[in-house]
Amino acid sequence: MAKIGIPRTLAYFNYYPFWKIFFDELGHEVVLSTPTTKGILDDGVKVAVNDACIPIKVYHGHVVELANKVDYLFCPRLVSLRKFGDFGTETFCPKFLGLPEMIRYGIENVPEIIDVRVNLGSAKKQIDKVCYEVGQILGNLPNQILQASKKASVIQKKYEELLHQEFLPEQALDKVFTNKKKAKKIDKKDKFEPELKIAVVGYPYAIYDNYINVGLLNILKNENVKILTQDMVNDSDMNKQIRTLPKSMFWYYSNRVIYGTLHFIHRGDIDGIIHVTAFACGPDSMVDRLLEIEARKRSSIPYMSVMIDEHSAEAGVRTRVEAFLDMIRYRRDKN
Amino acid sequence: MKVSFPRMGYSYIALKWLVEHLGHDYIVPPEPSKKTLDLGVKHSPEFACIPFKILTGTYLEVAEEGVEVIVTSGGMGPCRAGYYWVMHQYLLDELNTGIKMVGLEPPRCDLIDFYKKLNWLRKTGGISLNAMLNVLKVTWEKLKVLDDIEMLSHQVRPYEKKRGETTRVLWKALEMIDEANTLQEIKDANNEGIKAINNIEKDTSRRPLKIGIIGEIYVVLEPAANHYIQIMLGEMGVETDRSIYLSGYTRNATIVNLEGDIYERAKPYMNEAPIGGHGVNSIAETVIYAENGYDGVIQLAPFACIPEIVAKGILPQVSKDKDIPVLTLFIDEQTGKTGVQTRLEAFVDLLEKRRETRNKIERLAI
Ligand code: SF4
Numbered sequence: 001m002a003k004i005g006i007p008r009t010l011a012y013f014n015y016y017p018f019w020k021i022f023f024d025e026l027g028h029e030v031v032l033s034t035p036t037t038k039g040i041l042d043d044g045v046k047v048a049v050n051d052a053c054i055p056i057k058v059y060h061g062h063v064v065e066l067a068n069k070v071d072y073l074f075c076p077r078l079v080s081l082r083k084f085g086d087f088g089t090e091t092f093c094p095k096f097l098g099l100p101e102m103i104r105y106g107i108e109n110v111p112e113i114i115d116v117r118v119n120l121g122s123a124k125k126q127i128d129k130v131c132y133e134v135g136q137i138l139g140n141l142p143n144q145i146l147q148a149s150k151k152a153s154v155i156q157k158k159y160e161e162l163l164h165q166e167f168l169p170e171q172a173l174d175k176v177f178t179n180k181k182k183a184k185k186i187d188k189k190d191k192f193e194p195e196l197k198i199a200v201v202g203y204p205y206a207i208y209d210n211y212i213n214v215g216l217l218n219i220l221k222n223e224n225v226k227i228l229t230q231d232m233v234n235d236s237d238m239n240k241q242i243r244t245l246p247k248s249m250f251w252y253y254s255n256r257v258i259y260g261t262l263h264f265i266h267r268g269d270i271d272g273i274i275h276v277t278a279f280a281c282g283p284d285s286m287v288d289r290l291l292e293i294e295a296r297k298r299s300s301i302p303y304m305s306v307m308i309d310e311h312s313a314e315a316g317v318r319t320r321v322e323a324f325l326d327m328i329r330y331r332r333d334k335n
Numbered sequence: 336m337k338v339s340f341p342r343m344g345y346s347y348i349a350l351k352w353l354v355e356h357l358g359h360d361y362i363v364p365p366e367p368s369k370k371t372l373d374l375g376v377k378h379s380p381e382f383a384c385i386p387f388k389i390l391t392g393t394y395l396e397v398a399e400e401g402v403e404v405i406v407t408s409g410g411m412g413p414c415r416a417g418y419y420w421v422m423h424q425y426l427l428d429e430l431n432t433g434i435k436m437v438g439l440e441p442p443r444c445d446l447i448d449f450y451k452k453l454n455w456l457r458k459t460g461g462i463s464l465n466a467m468l469n470v471l472k473v474t475w476e477k478l479k480v481l482d483d484i485e486m487l488s489h490q491v492r493p494y495e496k497k498r499g500e501t502t503r504v505l506w507k508a509l510e511m512i513d514e515a516n517t518l519q520e521i522k523d524a525n526n527e528g529i530k531a532i533n534n535i536e537k538d539t540s541r542r543p544l545k546i547g548i549i550g551e552i553y554v555v556l557e558p559a560a561n562h563y564i565q566i567m568l569g570e571m572g573v574e575t576d577r578s579i580y581l582s583g584y585t586r587n588a589t590i591v592n593l594e595g596d597i598y599e600r601a602k603p604y605m606n607e608a609p610i611g612g613h614g615v616n617s618i619a620e621t622v623i624y625a626e627n628g629y630d631g632v633i634q635l636a637p638f639a640c641i642p643e644i645v646a647k648g649i650l651p652q653v654s655k656d657k658d659i660p661v662l663t664l665f666i667d668e669q670t671g672k673t674g675v676q677t678r679l680e681a682f683v684d685l686l687e688k689r690r691e692t693r694n695k696i697e698r699l700a701i
Contacts (some may be wrong), residue, residue: 023378077606094614097607098642100608106648225647246421247418250418280382283641286380286418286422288380
């Protein structure tokens with residue numbers, strides 16, 4: 001039995017249920033880093049290349065936290081998750097592609113890194129191959145691995161369905177991993193009549209990480225706002241938007257943000273859009289401008305972008321968000 | 336139609352010839368200046384990288400001259416440069432310039448798109464298919480000799496007795512290439528240029544340091560973006576070799592993919608390729624320069640350029656293993672010429688000291 005560290009950031013919000021179940025089934029122990037804190041961020045800033053974007057620095061911080069606690073660090077090289085976009089070559093941001101190396105050469109005493117290459121671009125079946133490679137590193141038997149990956153897929157699917165039912169990852173994770181009774185409670189808490197519906201779009205590791213987003217989601221919840229994110233949009237709705245742009249971008253997460261937002265623009269029940277962008281993020285500089293222009297061209301939905309960096313403070317974000325909501329309410333009441 | 340294109344180094348000499356002989360009016364974009372940058376910064380997203388901003392500025396400058404079409408390259412990522420033309424189209428539309436961007440996707444990625452767009456340029460220019468093929472051949476030849484001549488100038492400059500002489504002669508050679516219209520004329524101009532550069536008065540007793548220049552294509556290729564780093568180093572008595580030349584780049588990256596080897600060299604450090612831009616190349620090229628006896632490597636990259644940041648994270652290890660100092664210069668709109676010069680001087684100093692100690696140790700060993 002091995003202890004496997006999973007950093008609670010980057011792709012965590014997308015794939016955690018799968019790998020948690022997979023490793024559990026194989027009899028290993030998953031050690032999750034704590035939610036991001038100032039300490040984690042500071043550690044990350046210390047060890048990462050100083051020109052890196054904030055999410056990559058945060059990832060480094062999570063690895064530092066896990067380093068002495070685990071036998072393996074699970075840091076797969078995410079290359080592509082599906083065929084998508086102009087040339088069918090949609091990949092992750094280059095920083096994801098080089099992540100295992102950045103970690104290996106950037107941090108002292110990292111545990112052994114499980115850096116299997118995840119490239120599902122060509123076929124769904126590829127996931128079996130990835131699982132097999134991971135299982136082999138850990139010394140598990142082929143049929144064991146197959147069983148585990150099947151079970152993991154079932155849970156993962158359930159998780160994604162919950163997201164599509166418009167649960168936030170936090171709630172969806174709770175629902176997937178807790179018993180029925182507790183899950184019902186979550187449901188009850190969640191039934192409320194929202195005053196406004198706001199699309200909060202951006203990279204999962206930026207919008208769902210409550211430290212990184214300086215409390216944005218909580219601010220909105222307290223204002224009685226229903227939060228919608230691109231991860232709640234299913235693939236076919238997203239794909240419908242592809243034809244409406246001259247060319248797709250090359251990055252998985254960026255395209256999800258763009259097509260998710262375009263979907264929300266046309267949905268008819270969205271009161272505002274907040275785009276959360278990361279400081280020093282390469283792709284975002286273009287994503288943000290493109291969304292702003294498209295939102296204006298296609299609708300009259302108010303659009304705001306919030307940039308997060310090492311020094312963003314809750315107070316600043318709160319003021320801006322409150323002003324944004326006030327503006328929306330004002331406009332609604334006027335009509 | 337009035338057609339323009341991005342400016343990168345001396346390639347405009349070949350590109351304007353191309354546009355003219357496709358049957359259009361060309362507008363040569365001005366060399367990027369303070370004005371270009373200011374315009375670009377004003378109208379680009381704040382966090383776009385410096386090549387994007389300079390190009391925005393350049394396009395707005397040619398817009399003032401009534402350009403109707405701008406032809407540029409596309410790309411399939413994962414570097415964001417492949418999306419520039421789309422983004423620029425958005426920005427130019429917002430500003431009501433009426434300019435149409437034509438982004439030529441590399442034929443390797445999307446042959447049909449490439450052909451369609453090229454053919455559109457040909458038809459609107461009113462020339463035959465055959466004529467176009469010939470025009471392309473001549474353009475290609477021009478690009479190649481432009482690169483060859485420039486390469487030679489960087490080898491000769493550190494030996495020049497009269498400071499600035501090489502650059503002066505280089506410009507004369509470039510003018511000759513500019514005037515050539517046939518393959519034969521290009522060949523003659525090239526020969527003459529080479530002769531002239533080789534005839535510059537040299538001090539052969541010098542032992543110049545050798546530095547390899549690597550990094551992101553735009554800031555490596557456009558001297559105005561990198562503060563004429565190669566000329567600066569040359570005049571400090573350093574011989575430079577740069578890893579990217581437009582003709583070499585196109586030969587490798589678009590028509591056939593010969594980069595397999597380069598990725599192989601990077602493999603011990605980076606088990607994934609490509610990661611976009613020249614990220615992996617930068618790692619491999621550092622290895623190659625080290626193994627070829629170079630004294631140091633300079634990595635040039637736009638601020639926040641993702642692939643180069645990844646490379647930068649790995650280069651310290653390469654530098655240690657291969658015993659070669661690496662200087663990284665991230666360039667943004669605040670980077671000034673003096674700042675660059677100071678850092679270069681310090682780096683060159685360091686390399687000279689290393690060479691001295693190494694020589695001493697060798698002498699002691701004897
Ligand atoms: S997409 Fe942006 S925020 Fe995400 S890893 Fe890449 S540069 Fe960083």
